[in-house]
Amino acid sequence: MRLATRNRLSSGGVLSLPLVWTFLFLFIPYAILFIYSFWEKKFPTFVPAFQFGNYLELMVDPQYVRVLLRTIKIAGLVSLLSLLLAYPYAYFLVHKVKRPGVKLVLYMAVVLPLWVSYLLRAYTWKTILGTQGILNSFLVSTGILSEPSSVFLYNQTAMVVTLTYVFIPFMVMPIYAALEKIPGSLTEASRDLGMSAIQTFVRVTLPLSMPGVIAGFTMTFCLSFGDFIAPFLVGGPDGMMIANVIATQFGAALNWPLGSALALVMLVIVLTIITLSDRLQGVGRGKYA
Amino acid sequence: MSEVIRIENLRKEFGDVIGVADVSLSIERGEYVTLLGPSGCGKSTLLRMIGGFEAPTSGTIWLDGEDVTDLPPNQRAVNMVFQDYALFPHMTVGQNVGYGLRVSGTPRAEIKPRVAETLSLVGLTDKADTSPAELSGGQRQRVALARAIVRHPKVLLLDEPLSALDANLREQMQVELRNLHNKVGLTFIMVTHDQSEALVMSDRVVVMRDGRVSQTGDPVSLYDAPANSYVADFIGATNLFASPVKASNGKIFVSCFGQELEIDHPAVDGVPAAERLFGFRPEKARLVRANGSVPQGNLLKGRLENVLYHGAMIRSVVVVGEGRILVDTLLDDTFDPARHAGTGDEVFVDIDPHKIMPFARDGAS
Amino acid sequence: MTMGVSTDTVDTQMGRAPARRRGSATARRAETWASNAFFYGMVGFVLAFLYIPIAVLIAFSFNSSRSLSWPMTGVSLEWYARLLANEDLLEALWNSVYVAAAATALTLIIGVPAALALDRFDFPGKGLFRKLVLLPIALPGIITGISMLIMFRMIGFNLSLETVILGHATALVSVVVTQVFARLQRLPRSYEEASADLGASGLQTFFLVTLPNIRTAIIGAALLSFTLSFDEIPVTFFLTGRDNTLPMYIWSTLRRGLTPEINAVGALIVVFSIVLITLSVVLTRDKSGKRG
Numbered sequence: 001m002r003l004a005t006r007n008r009l010s011s012g013g014v015l016s017l018p019l020v021w022t023f024l025f026l027f028i029p030y031a032i033l034f035i036y037s038f039w040e041k042k043f044p045t046f047v048p049a050f051q052f053g054n055y056l057e058l059m060v061d062p063q064y065v066r067v068l069l070r071t072i073k074i075a076g077l078v079s080l081l082s083l084l085l086a087y088p089y090a091y092f093l094v095h096k097v098k099r100p101g102v103k104l105v106l107y108m109a110v111v112l113p114l115w116v117s118y119l120l121r122a123y124t125w126k127t128i129l130g131t132q133g134i135l136n137s138f139l140v141s142t143g144i145l146s147e148p149s150s151v152f153l154y155n156q157t158a159m160v161v162t163l164t165y166v167f168i169p170f171m172v173m174p175i176y177a178a179l180e181k182i183p184g185s186l187t188e189a190s191r192d193l194g195m196s197a198i199q200t201f202v203r204v205t206l207p208l209s210m211p212g213v214i215a216g217f218t219m220t221f222c223l224s225f226g227d228f229i230a231p232f233l234v235g236g237p238d239g240m241m242i243a244n245v246i247a248t249q250f251g252a253a254l255n256w257p258l259g260s261a262l263a264l265v266m267l268v269i270v271l272t273i274i275t276l277s278d279r280l281q282g283v284g285r286g287k288y289a
Numbered sequence: 290m291s292e293v294i295r296i297e298n299l300r301k302e303f304g305d306v307i308g309v310a311d312v313s314l315s316i317e318r319g320e321y322v323t324l325l326g327p328s329g330c331g332k333s334t335l336l337r338m339i340g341g342f343e344a345p346t347s348g349t350i351w352l353d354g355e356d357v358t359d360l361p362p363n364q365r366a367v368n369m370v371f372q373d374y375a376l377f378p379h380m381t382v383g384q385n386v387g388y389g390l391r392v393s394g395t396p397r398a399e400i401k402p403r404v405a406e407t408l409s410l411v412g413l414t415d416k417a418d419t420s421p422a423e424l425s426g427g428q429r430q431r432v433a434l435a436r437a438i439v440r441h442p443k444v445l446l447l448d449e450p451l452s453a454l455d456a457n458l459r460e461q462m463q464v465e466l467r468n469l470h471n472k473v474g475l476t477f478i479m480v481t482h483d484q485s486e487a488l489v490m491s492d493r494v495v496v497m498r499d500g501r502v503s504q505t506g507d508p509v510s511l512y513d514a515p516a517n518s519y520v521a522d523f524i525g526a527t528n529l530f531a532s533p534v535k536a537s538n539g540k541i542f543v544s545c546f547g548q549e550l551e552i553d554h555p556a557v558d559g560v561p562a563a564e565r566l567f568g569f570r571p572e573k574a575r576l577v578r579a580n581g582s583v584p585q586g587n588l589l590k591g592r593l594e595n596v597l598y599h600g601a602m603i604r605s606v607v608v609v610g611e612g613r614i615l616v617d618t619l620l621d622d623t624f625d626p627a628r629h630a631g632t633g634d635e636v637f638v639d640i641d642p643h644k645i646m647p648f649a650r651d652g653a654s
Numbered sequence: 655m656t657m658g659v660s661t662d663t664v665d666t667q668m669g670r671a672p673a674r675r676r677g678s679a680t681a682r683r684a685e686t687w688a689s690n691a692f693f694y695g696m697v698g699f700v701l702a703f704l705y706i707p708i709a710v711l712i713a714f715s716f717n718s719s720r721s722l723s724w725p726m727t728g729v730s731l732e733w734y735a736r737l738l739a740n741e742d743l744l745e746a747l748w749n750s751v752y753v754a755a756a757a758t759a760l761t762l763i764i765g766v767p768a769a770l771a772l773d774r775f776d777f778p779g780k781g782l783f784r785k786l787v788l789l790p791i792a793l794p795g796i797i798t799g800i801s802m803l804i805m806f807r808m809i810g811f812n813l814s815l816e817t818v819i820l821g822h823a824t825a826l827v828s829v830v831v832t833q834v835f836a837r838l839q840r841l842p843r844s845y846e847e848a849s850a851d852l853g854a855s856g857l858q859t860f861f862l863v864t865l866p867n868i869r870t871a872i873i874g875a876a877l878l879s880f881t882l883s884f885d886e887i888p889v890t891f892f893l894t895g896r897d898n899t900l901p902m903y904i905w906s907t908l909r910r911g912l913t914p915e916i917n918a919v920g921a922l923i924v925v926f927s928i929v930l931i932t933l934s935v936v937l938t939r940d941k942s943g944k945r946g
Binding site: 021026124126229274 | 689690692696697700704707708710714764765770771787790792793794796797798801802803804805808820824827881884885891892908916917919920923924930931
């Protein structure tokens with residue numbers, strides 16, 4: 001038996017289980033989802049068909065486009081807010097904290113909440129922002145408000161705050177990694193060549209950390225984009241996101257083919273963003289000499 | 290002595306790239322053979338095929354009369370010292386050395402003394418229970434050696450074994466490796482890109498280029514009679530120049546950067562020929578100060594551009610026409626700095642006609 | 655969490671570089687002060703943003719009244735007592751442990767060989783395989799959930815905790831693959847070559863050399879996988895039958911209104927998470943140090 005053949009055989013042994021699993025539980029379900037999106041709803045069940053009615057409905061009925069745009073807007077705001085908070089934090093960790101112990105503690109402080117139940121982290125904002133919540137009772141007791149206000153909860157702002165809270169670690173981690181990877185000699189060289197600290201940041205550090213920013217942005221955007229728990233907990237009537245609409249199609253509305261079509265739209269958007277992000281990171285990713 | 294490895298028309302292609310192009314080679318038992326060449330010349334690929342880590346595209350490898358071409362590494366009586374040593378970080382030095390015995394089912398009672406014996410051979414008796422991470426570079430190198438020879442392989446492969454060490458340690462390890470080779474009597478095949486290392490350590494050097502063997506020979510013959518300009522240039526320094534051959538008055542002349550030099554070499558007959566390559570070693574030439582008069586000899590006239598101090602000798606860079614000629618002068622007791630030319634001076638390079646070597650135009654022989 | 659940074663850990667003397675020498679000392683000091691104030695402010699804000707909600711969650715689990723408004727009315731353990739008496743909740747908790755443990759086992763059985771294959775072997779369709787395996791990490795869980803729901807329905811599978819396990823494993827294999835793959839990439843191939851060279855078979859090499867060197871990555875991935883499964887909602891939402899997992903139970907009680915009982919569960923989960931994190935830090939610490 002030739003050496004190459006032997007390698008192929010042993011790799012086959014290692015591979016068979018993951019391959020079968022991937023085919024059975026990833027490939028087939030996605031394929032079925034795709035096929036299902038062309039089916040028709042004929043009460044009380046769904047019948048196989050090949051028609052674009054579901055996709056047509058998504059385009060014609062303005063509520064779907066509205067939800068889609070809203071979801072993109074909210075996910076974008078969440079990513080932006082996360083970036084504004086995460087970048088200075090990561091920069092502080094990498095460039096200002098000298099003691100490794102302190103650095104580790106401050107880094108872990110951001111990562112730790114990920115281990116605490118996502119649902120509970122979202123839930124706690126409901127208790128904070130509600131009319132009976134801490135924020136209101138605090139503002140009333142300090143006299144800033146005369147009576148509890150309902151403006152804090154059940155709106156898009158509450159969703160943006162909650163989702164930022166939940167997903168900000170995914171922004172800090174890649175930015176921290178990108179900043180940490182930049183050799184100190186580069187910023188030193190820039191300062192040595194007469195650039196100020198701010199110039200150095202704008203011309204050297206920021207461009208070199210862009211792959212981390214893009215990765216973080218992509219992560220937080222995709223995660224917020226597909227979320228359906230925060231809208232349920234803290235979003236109001238105008239807070240429905242695309243995942244909620246899909247869930248409804250599989251629940252109360254009972255229109256699986258339409259839900260599948262919507263899920264495919266979501267899939268395509270997420271994949272496009274990831275591909276785009278990979279390209280962008282590829283452009284920014286260079287080897288440090 | 291008998292043949293331990295025979296390689297026949299061994300070829301390795303990586304897609305469109307040819308790593309090793311139809312190499313044939315025979316290695317005697319107990320020989321210390323070095324595969325020498327720049328990176329990308331195929332030397333490591335050849336070594337890895339002998340070890341079984343790469344499957345050849347075609348050709349055969351015989352180990353002690355047995356065709357091992359298609360055997361995986363664990364079924365070949367060949368062991369390797371890796372460039373990064375590849376010491377298992379989760380095992381002690383002793384466990385590392387004993388690993389080969391352990392996986393082949395050697396009884397525990399036998400493993401321990403053999404590990405101890407091998408460690409003492411490399412001078413690390415007291416390090417058996419240490420973690421590899423705590424060792425110095427040279428010590429790790431010795432553990433890697435011990436691990437590879439504990440099973441008494443028919444051939445020991447060494448992939449750039451000294452490249453990770455700094456200069457002083459490397460020289461010391463060169464001697465140690467050579468001593469170890471004499472002590473254990475195994476066949477060593479080493480890969481290196483360092484020509485001086487190859488000359489110092491080997492019984493025989495295989496110079497490779499572009500996947501082919503350019504020349505095989507013992508260090509002395511490689512240095513004194515390089516088969517082609519590539520070998521001449523890669524091993525030691527050589528002043529190379531291209532020239533047609535001219536005959537007059539029973540003497541043969543070549544032109545070195547526009548100036549005529551007499552050549553007297555058995556391979557060059559008096560027949561005028563098209564351009565080919567010639568060269569001479571820097572230490573075979575002599576530097577003569579101009580002093581207004583033209584001295585006797587086979588001379589090139591030039592200007593001294595630079596003098597590079599090398600400790601035991603100096604290397605003078607002389608501009609001759611459009612080229613540069615190197616001349617090495619040994620700094621022995623006869624050397625008089627006051628009489629040596631200074632930078633910018635007019636000088637002559639004197640070269641014995643016997644010392645000029647002719648080469649084939651192309652590096653491949 | 656308070657700001658544990660003292661001034662000496664912070665580089666206050668940024669004036670070493672030549673550019674700074676042009677400004678006056680006062681301007682320099684003011685600039686440094688402003689920059690430090692900005693960074694301390696941001697770091698303090700982020701930490702407060704991250705930890706005040708968790709503190710609130712835990713604090714109210716000890717509140718003596720039902721209301722979740724400030725100030726707290728008093729301290730009591732009533733909600734913890736109720737929680738321990740709540741059989742539905744305990745059953746959901748047990749279900750979650752069962753699901754998370756089984757899903758984690760599956761992710762390891764599939765994920766470790768998948769990572770090995772991706773790192774060590776070349777095979778036709780490798781690109782597609784990698785994309786598919788890693789897809790769930792970026793894809794919203796809801797898509798994994800509904801696509802598997804439709805499949806199970808088509809082949810007439812009844813939804814149960816077992817379908818949830820399959821769903822979780824599918825979604826979380828990517829976690830194991832990325833973690834183990836990253837470690838394998840850092841593991842020099844020469845280790846395995848050396849092992850084979852010394853006469854070890856493929857299995858011997860895997861168990862004696864590869865596995866010990868990726869052990870910590872596997873443990874870390876397993877703990878992460880367990881935590882994520884324990885907390886999972888989007889996939890569970892679509893794939894569970896009559897049985898509830900803990901997050902699904904909490905989810906359903908949330909529909910009925912807020913109670914400090916949920917805070918008590920939350921506080922316990924926080925404590926449990928801290929235990930898991932500590933465990934993961936202790937277990938995944940690399941004792942072998944630098945490679946030899």
